[in-house]
Amino acid sequence: MPVLRRWIQIVSTALSNAYWMFPHTKGIYQGTLKSICAPGLNCYSCPAATGSCPLGSLQSIIAGLRPAVKAGHYHFGAYIIGTLGLIGSLVGRMPCGWLCPFGLLQELIHKIPSPKFEIPKILTYMKYLFLILFIFILPALVIDDYSYGMTWFCKFICPAGTLEAGVPLIFLKPELKELIGVLFYFKLAILFVFIVWMILSRRPFCRVACPLGAIYSFFNKHSVFRMIHDSEKCTHCRECYNNCPMGIKFYKGPNQHDCIRCLKCLNESCRFGAISYEIAGMPVIKPVEPQKSALTPP
Amino acid sequence: MKAEYILPDSTISPKRAFPLLLIILFLVLILLGINLGEVSTVMEKAIKICLDCIGIG
Numbered sequence: 358m359p360v361l362r363r364w365i366q367i368v369s370t371a372l373s374n375a376y377w378m379f380p381h382t383k384g385i386y387q388g389t390l391k392s393i394c395a396p397g398l399n400c401y402s403c404p405a406a407t408g409s410c411p412l413g414s415l416q417s418i419i420a421g422l423r424p425a426v427k428a429g430h431y432h433f434g435a436y437i438i439g440t441l442g443l444i445g446s447l448v449g450r451m452p453c454g455w456l457c458p459f460g461l462l463q464e465l466i467h468k469i470p471s472p473k474f475e476i477p478k479i480l481t482y483m484k485y486l487f488l489i490l491f492i493f494i495l496p497a498l499v500i501d502d503y504s505y506g507m508t509w510f511c512k513f514i515c516p517a518g519t520l521e522a523g524v525p526l527i528f529l530k531p532e533l534k535e536l537i538g539v540l541f542y543f544k545l546a547i548l549f550v551f552i553v554w555m556i557l558s559r560r561p562f563c564r565v566a567c568p569l570g571a572i573y574s575f576f577n578k579h580s581v582f583r584m585i586h587d588s589e590k591c592t593h594c595r596e597c598y599n600n601c602p603m604g605i606k607f608y609k610g611p612n613q614h615d616c617i618r619c620l621k622c623l624n625e626s627c628r629f630g631a632i633s634y635e636i637a638g639m640p641v642i643k644p645v646e647p648q649k650s651a652l653t654p655p
Numbered sequence: 656m657k658a659e660y661i662l663p664d665s666t667i668s669p670k671r672a673f674p675l676l677l678i679i680l681f682l683v684l685i686l687l688g689i690n691l692g693e694v695s696t697v698m699e700k701a702i703k704i705c706l707d708c709i710g711i712g
Contacts, residue, residue, distance in 0.1 A: 384704070385702070385704055386702075387702040389698070391697075391698050391701040391702050392694045392695070392697055392698035392701070394697070400708075400709070401700075401701040401705075402704050402705050402708060402709050408701075409697050409698075409700075409701040410701075413700070413701075413705070413708060414697045414700060414701065417696075417700040417705075418693070418696060418697075418700075425696075430691070430692065430696075431691055432688075432691055432692070432693050432696050434688070434693070435684045435685070435687045435688035435691065435693060436684075436685055436687075436688025436689060436691075436693035436694055436697065437688070437693070437697065438681075438684055438688075439681045439682065439683070439684030439685035439686075439687070439688055440681075440685060442677065442680070442681030442684060443678060443681040443682060443685065445677075445681075446674050446677035446678045446681055447674075447678065507707065508705065508707070508708045511705070511708035511709065512707055512708055512709075512710065518708060518709045518710070519709065519710060522704075522708075522709045523709040523710050523711060526704065526709065526711070527711070533706070533711055536706065536711050537711060540710045540711075541710040541711055543710070544709075544710035545710075576677070579673055579674055579677060580674055581674045581675075581678075637671055637674070638671035
């Protein structure tokens with residue numbers, strides 16, 4: 358199962374960035390697939406990107422809401438919110454654990470040997486602040502003379518955009534070097550901070566700053582796919598917590614807002630059969646291996 | 656040990672119906688968005704390099 362998940366993450370990253378003609382065209386992919394929102398965080402200005410970043414698209418629509426309404430186009434992001442809501446209703450935050458290219462990057466970087474530190478729980482609520490403020494409020498309310506807002510999260514925060522689009526485009530289009538200013542160096546600094554943090558802590562961007570993960574997390578308790586915790590079988594051995602890429606204490610309850618349904622707790626951690634999942638209310642129970650089940654809870 | 660998964664019978668409960676309602680709601684939203692022409696707006700934004708968005712310019 359861990360190998361399968363890694364392969365799915367790699368294939369998803371490859372499919373999300375499958376346009377390898379960009380060194381010849383010197384531009385980004387402009388085909389019809391760009392009208393489809395990718396389930397994970399993948400900047401649509403990345404030269405190889407084949408789909409749209411749902412967060413970038415949502416901010417763009419909100420930033421252009423007033424001019425669009427004035428022009429008689431009532432675009433409020435129903436297509437994007439509907440797409441994210443549909444995915445969330447089916448599997449909750451599972452795309453973060455199985456499909457997101459930036460999630461894969463964080464897991465790989467975290468393998469670099471170093472002292473490891475836990476992220477304080479209070480910081481994990483910051484992603485909701487980013488979601489409300491940088492995706493909805495600021496793009497809608499801070500407008501220029503022509504009533505257009507800005508894509509605040511992309512412009513000032515998103516390290517994925519810097520890594521996947523900002524830096525590659527500088528090499529692809531050397532003329533852009535003249536446009537580099539303080540903002541670009543600020544975003545490079547944010548990227549650097551997150552890369553160092555990825556080495557030290559488990560998936561820091563997903564847990565602290567990702568508005569996409571914040572949106573999916575609302576569905577974790579109400580999705581078709583849900584995790585189940587059997588408190589009678591649980592011994593609180595903390596093995597699930599030690600192996601969890603999001604640092605979740607599963608024994609404190611299933612379907613917590615940061616659970617990305619990677620199933621590491623189920624397949625690689627719990628020896629007591631305390632963790633399982635259900636699909637549409639039907640429990641899927643994995644039998645405990647006989648040798649390990651012989652270990653009795655203390 | 657070969658992992659075998661058991662699917663026990665289960666009765667329909669409001670807990671199971673809620674995700675279905677959410678799915679219908681968001682499907683309706685997707686169709687509404689398509690009907691309003693949001694797909695072409697998404698496409699329009701995504702095929703242009705947004706320098707502002709990536710911290711250049």
